[in-house]
Amino acid sequence: MLLAIFVNTTVNAQDPQLDTAKVIQTPNLQQEHFYDSLENRASRRKLTGWLYDAIITPPRPYVDKKALALDYFxxxxxKIIADIKINALDVFGPTCTDTTKTASHWAERAxxxxxxxxxxxxxxxxxxxxxxDVLKPELMYENERIIRDLPYIKDVxxxxxxxxxxxxxxxxxVLTKDRFSFGVSGGVNGTSSGDLEIYNRNIFGVGHEVSVKFVGHVEKEPYLGVETFYNIKNIGGRFLDxxxxxxxxxxxxxxVTEVTKPFLTQNIKWGYGGYSARMLRTDRITNNDPVKVEEPMDLSVNYLWGGRSFNISPRHENITELVLSAGMNNWNYFDEPVVEPENSHFFSNHTLYMASLTISQRRYIQDQLIYSYGITEDIPEGFKNEFIYGYDANEFGDRHYLHFLTSNGNLLLSRSGYLFTSAGISGYLKDGHFEEGMIQGDVNFISKLHKAGKKRVRTFADLNYTLGIRRFEIEHLTLGDRDHIRSFDSDIAVGKQRLNLKLxxxxxxxxxxYKFNMAIFGFADFGVIGSNRELxxxxxxxxGIGIGIRLHNENLVFETFRLRLAFYPFHPDDMSFVGFSLDEQSxxxxxxxxxxxxxxMRFE
Structure with missing residues (x-):
């Protein structure tokens, strides 16, 4: 009872209603009159009323949720922290803002x-x-973000x-609300192969993850195989995984073995990590590599890095970090892959030694209904500039590697959404020639959340350009990987240069x-792809244009279920005009x- 009283009183302090919130922007009266008039005319017919709710998005005030949270702290x-209590809530029923709620359905109670x-x-x-410790508002806010980012935590x-x-x-x-940690996923690929995965994102409640995936094929051996992983999180409270x-x-x-200690907060001075894979048989260098070979490869891939962070703006509210780091990446092929002679250098035994200088600044804004469904999301704001020099000790001749990448993300000054931009150039220098190079640029826009009747609406726009310079013949850009055009699958539409717009x-x-949140989406994707020798x-x-629906339950660790119907007006010969997919979306x-x-940088 005392807990409920404590929570209810503090919730009122931390989450005031909209009329007491700090409103950053107020729409003018002329705009309000226009949208009210348009809504009134649209509501005269059921169809136009629905279209108004789904498409028209009148301006709404922006509420700075981070400012509200910091004001509370x-x-x-x-003041000195005298006592810390932690309460982990049930998955179904209570929330971090109302601990008195209980599960209403028998399945939830079970x-x-x-x-x-x-x-x-x-x-x-x-x-x-x-x-x-002395209570620091920014530290408390940052701690909520770190815990909320865990896959088995819904809210904190x-x-x-x-x-x-x-x-x-x-x-x-400290109130935490778990997700139900057990999950199942799977799929089929035509009539020849399929997979089924069973996983637990919080085994025994200690935050460890275990997964077992059964993979089968009716023609290729082993006919039934397994992929299993075990993740140990936050060893010794050092954020080492x-x-x-x-x-x-x-x-x-x-x-596969992987160790990671990232620069999780700006107060962490040392970061390091490593990755080691010994593949006795594989068709790709790494699990998600776009380059695939017909005959299995026998290889090892090893990566190791470490870095030191320095605060170069101690007197400013927003910390600017300078990070010096070094790393080593080694590829060793025990049996040379059977490929065309012009591609043999791509599969060389080599070790790339790298040193990098990074200047970055980051902070986070709270919002909802972007990539999740009704839970708090932490949107990064800031910039990162990264310069890397590398020396490639290669069996086909040593060379130098250069890489510059810059990225920026901000809440737009007009409070009309979020804008992320990035641009980079990389490549190798050998005997005075530039090779295996690339230029890449991205612009991502996310509109602010609009209210349309009882619904909520957002618009997303992604623009991407990638140019390969003197790449190997085996390396190709496509429009299907990473859904540049959704559900697009063609072996004809490939090239060394790509321009892509997704709406x-x-x-x-x-x-x-059935307790799953729903979102309807419409999309239009455009892509231009081909040679790097012409504009x-x-x-x-x-x-590709189409519609779809997503289903997701934030109380579960399941991925998002997605049903999608697409049409391809200018489709290549190895694709049909219509595409339909039912799958899971990470x-x-x-x-x-x-x-x-x-x-x-990855050419993909």
Whole structure:
């Protein structure tokens, strides 16, 4: 009872209603009159009323949720933390803003009993503060973001209460709400192959992950194989993660080990990591490599990096980091792949030694209904400039590697959305010649969330350009990889140069389908692809338009289920005019401005 009273009183302090919120922008009266008049005329007919709700998006005030959260914590800034309590809530029923709610359906109550809540010691290891520390508002806000980013956590709230006896002390309550940690996924590829994966994102409540995927093929051996991974998270409270894997399917056989300690916050001074894969049999160099060979390869890939972060703006509110790092990437082929002679250098035994200098600045804005469904999302804002020099010790001749990448992301000054941009150039220098080079540029726009009746609406736009310079013949850009044109699958539409525009209009529906949130989306994708020896606008044009629906339950670790129908007006000969797909969609991630280890840019 005391917990409920504590939470309810602090929630009111942290989450005021809209009329008491800080409103950054107020639409003018002329705009309001126009949209009200248009809505009134559209509502006279059912069809036009629905189209108005789905398409027309009148301006709404922007609420700075981060400012509200920081204002709440600043009330207690400088006070000493006397006590920390942690409470892990049930998956179904209670929320971080109302702990008195209970699961209403028998299936939800059964799931709560089956699920193992996050271990309180595991959550405590994630805290950036301890008893006796001085309360810092930015640190509390940042800690919420780090915990919320975990795959098995749906939401987290940190509440602060003034000590009733000593005015200089405060007590802290950390509320976490898990996702149901068990998940199943799978799919079929025609009538010849398929896979089924079973996983747990929070085994025994300690934050570890385990997954087992069964992969089968009716013609290729092994007819039934397995891929299994085990992830150990936040070892010793140092934010050090370890991932171990074994694979033996018709696609590949081998072992994978990965260690990661990222620059998770701007206060972390040292970051490092490594990756090692020993593949006894594989058709690709890495799991998601776009280059595929017919005959299996026997190879090893090893990567190691470490870096040191320096704060170069100690007197400014937004910290600017300078990170110096070094890394080594080694490829070793035990049996040379059977390829055309002009492509043999692509599969060379070589070691790339790299050194990088990164200048970055990052902060986060809170919003909802972007890539998730009704939960808090942390949108990065800032910039990152990265320069890498590398020396490639190559069996076909040593060479130098150069790489410059810049990215920027901001909430637009007009508060009309989020804009992310990036541009980069990379390549190798050998005997005075530039080879295996590329130029890449991206512009991503996300509109602000609009209210359309009871629905919520966003528009997404992505523009991408990639140019390959003196690439190997085996390397190709496509329009199908990474959904440059959604559900596009062609072996004809390939090249060394690509221009791509993706547009999507998403309507988040208020109704649920068996507890799954729903979003209807319409899309239009355009792509130009071809040779790198002529202007991009002289190459081949393709497009795809369509509609679809996404289903997702934020209480579960399941991926998003997606049903999509597409039409391809300018389709190549090896594709049909109509495409239909039912699959799973992994949650899209925002462009991050956190410093990372040095790695060459990927031509894909």
């Amino acid at each position: 600043k009330e207690y800034e400088g 799931a709560n009993k089956i699920h193992t809540k996050s271990n309180l010691k595991t959550i405590r290891k994630l805290l950036l503060f301890k008893i006796g 709230r940190i509440y602060v209460e003034q000590d009733p006896i000593y005015p200089g002390l405060v007590n802290v309550l 370890v991932r171990l894997g074994y694979l033996n399917t018709y696609r590949r056989e081998g072992f 999507e209009h998403v309507v988040f529906l208020p109704a649920q389908f 991009i606008f002289k190459q081949d044009y393709y497009s 949650k899209k991630r925002f462009i991050s401005f956190a410093p990372t280890g040095p790695e060459p």
